[in-house]
Amino acid sequence: MAVMPIGAAVRRFAEEQPDRPALTCDGETVMWRDLEPRTNRLAHTLARLGVGHGDFVTIGLPNGIAFYETCIAAWKLGATPQPISSRLPPRERDEIVALVQPALVVTDPIEPDADASDEPILPDRIAPAFKAPTSGGSTGRPKIIVSGQDGTTDPDTPFGLAGRLRGQTELVAGPLYHNGPFVFSVPGLLCGGHLVVMTRFDASDALALIERHGIEWMMLVPTMMLRIWRLPEEERLGRDLSSVRAVLHLAAPCPAWLKHEWITWLGADAIYELYAGTEAQGVTVITGEEWLRHEGSVGLPMPGRMKITDNDGNELGPGEIGEIWMKPPEEHATYRYIGADARVRDGWESLGDLGWMDDDGYLYLADRRTDLILAGGANIYPAEVEAALMEHLNVASCAVIGLPDEDLGQRVHAVLEVTGEVSDDELREFLAERLVRYKVPRSFERVKDQVRDDAGKVRRTALAAERADAKGPGR
Numbered sequence: 001m002a003v004m005p006i007g008a009a010v011r012r013f014a015e016e017q018p019d020r021p022a023l024t025c026d027g028e029t030v031m032w033r034d035l036e037p038r039t040n041r042l043a044h045t046l047a048r049l050g051v052g053h054g055d056f057v058t059i060g061l062p063n064g065i066a067f068y069e070t071c072i073a074a075w076k077l078g079a080t081p082q083p084i085s086s087r088l089p090p091r092e093r094d095e096i097v098a099l100v101q102p103a104l105v106v107t108d109p110i111e112p113d114a115d116a117s118d119e120p121i122l123p124d125r126i127a128p129a130f131k132a133p134t135s136g137g138s139t140g141r142p143k144i145i146v147s148g149q150d151g152t153t154d155p156d157t158p159f160g161l162a163g164r165l166r167g168q169t170e171l172v173a174g175p176l177y178h179n180g181p182f183v184f185s186v187p188g189l190l191c192g193g194h195l196v197v198m199t200r201f202d203a204s205d206a207l208a209l210i211e212r213h214g215i216e217w218m219m220l221v222p223t224m225m226l227r228i229w230r231l232p233e234e235e236r237l238g239r240d241l242s243s244v245r246a247v248l249h250l251a252a253p254c255p256a257w258l259k260h261e262w263i264t265w266l267g268a269d270a271i272y273e274l275y276a277g278t279e280a281q282g283v284t285v286i287t288g289e290e291w292l293r294h295e296g297s298v299g300l301p302m303p304g305r306m307k308i309t310d311n312d313g314n315e316l317g318p319g320e321i322g323e324i325w326m327k328p329p330e331e332h333a334t335y336r337y338i339g340a341d342a343r344v345r346d347g348w349e350s351l352g353d354l355g356w357m358d359d360d361g362y363l364y365l366a367d368r369r370t371d372l373i374l375a376g377g378a379n380i381y382p383a384e385v386e387a388a389l390m391e392h393l394n395v396a397s398c399a400v401i402g403l404p405d406e407d408l409g410q411r412v413h414a415v416l417e418v419t420g421e422v423s424d425d426e427l428r429e430f431l432a433e434r435l436v437r438y439k440v441p442r443s444f445e446r447v448k449d450q451v452r453d454d455a456g457k458v459r460r461t462a463l464a465a466e467r468a469d470a471k472g473p474g475r
Contacts, residue, residue: 006151013192014096018031022195032092040076047077047121052103055104060088063200068195080130081132086177129149146336146338166193172195184219201282217244225249248272262294273298276355279342297362304328304430306324308325324350341414342473385400385441416444
């Protein structure tokens with residue numbers, strides 16, 4: 001192993017493979033020989049703007065070359081990138097900034113100063129944390145998950161999950177403010193790879209990019225897989241996908257039928273699935289071949305341990321559904337929250353997910369948290385949406401739930417007690433000022449009965465179950 005600061009790794013590849021592409025997006029390509037001086041100039045510019053070692057840099061840029069270059073410039077200064085959506089309403093962004101207290105908030109690409117040096121910042125600096133992504137949190141307030149991994153990398157040893165090899169060409173299909181696309185694409189770049197970045201996912205465009213650039217590795221969520229599968233057969237089968245060595249899917253349950261289709265299409269040895277939280281206390285991985293033997297499983301814990309317990313903490317046996325608890329190995333990099341506390345019991349941690357294990361120790365998910373809504377691979381916490389809805393004067397009470405959706409996996413649905421007339425369009429416009437777009441409910445339902453009991457409690461699971469088989473929401 002040759003662990004080194006991220007800045008040193010970028011410099012090494014600029015010297016070793018100067019004529020190989022590093023980043024491609026929207027028809028623009030940055031070669032490795034250019035990535036080094038470009039990010040050096042940007043790092044010197046960020047330093048003039050007050051960024052120093054140990055600082056956070058909040059990055060609210062859309063998918064693109066500027067996003068990666070800003071992250072690299074921050075790492076070269078020993079600072080930690082803190083990605084957020086570029087479409088966050090100002091109030092939501094301000095709440096995150098108040099928690100993080102970054103040295104700089106980047107919402108537009110920064111043009112390096114004309115006189116900024118293209119020489120590296122030496123000696124090489126190491127950020128105390130590799131990343132600090134954001135989660136809405138079950139309380140409806142934002143929380144920051146600060147990685148225990150520092151700003152170093154081993155450019156000779158790829159992030160060894162799901163068929164990852166050194167120097168591959170990878171498709172980046174998801175939004176980079178989400179942990180999955182970020183945490184899997186950056187190591188691909190830092191082991192000498194070439195990232196082909198989509199500004200926004202489109203199924204047809206994805207296949208065209210795979211064919212054009214010879215994509216070898218990609219991370220998708222089931223919604224993307226479904227949209228690709230639903231393309232006209234002549235288009236889907238007419239593209240040359242022979243370069244693809246591995247497809248990793250995560251972030252939401254994948255329907256068994258859809259996974260079977262992808263295994264049949266690309267081969268079992270090319271399909272991988274991963275289950276983990278952003279905190280990464282525990283991770284499971286399963287190959288396509290393993291999945292065919294343990295259909296529905298998300299794999300074996302690696303590294304660390306997992307167990308299933310009942311509500312009293314008693315460990316359950318194979319086939320018994322309970323809460324999933326995780327314990328990383330002692331040498332595993334830890335994390336810390338800003339704005340939240342971990343759920344811990346006797347050294348074990350839980351994300352609140354329910355599941356069970358089979359006789360061979362393979363994990364199966366029964367529910368991806370009781371109230372969490374998983375829409376298109378994005379985590380949506382009902383309490384946050386409810387808090388925004390309750391600000392409307394005509395909303396007396398509400399509950400936000402996830403209903404089955406063939407495309408997104410789940411769609412956000414709001415059950416409302418109202419005190420006056422308010423249209424769906426008015427509510428969407430009201431929420432657009434408070435929430436990022438994907439959190440705004442797709443449908444609204446007005447009810448006469450109390451949504452919550454006298455103690456203020458709401459049974460979201462029961463509300464969702466009552467509506468799951470309905471053809472359409474009531475009004």
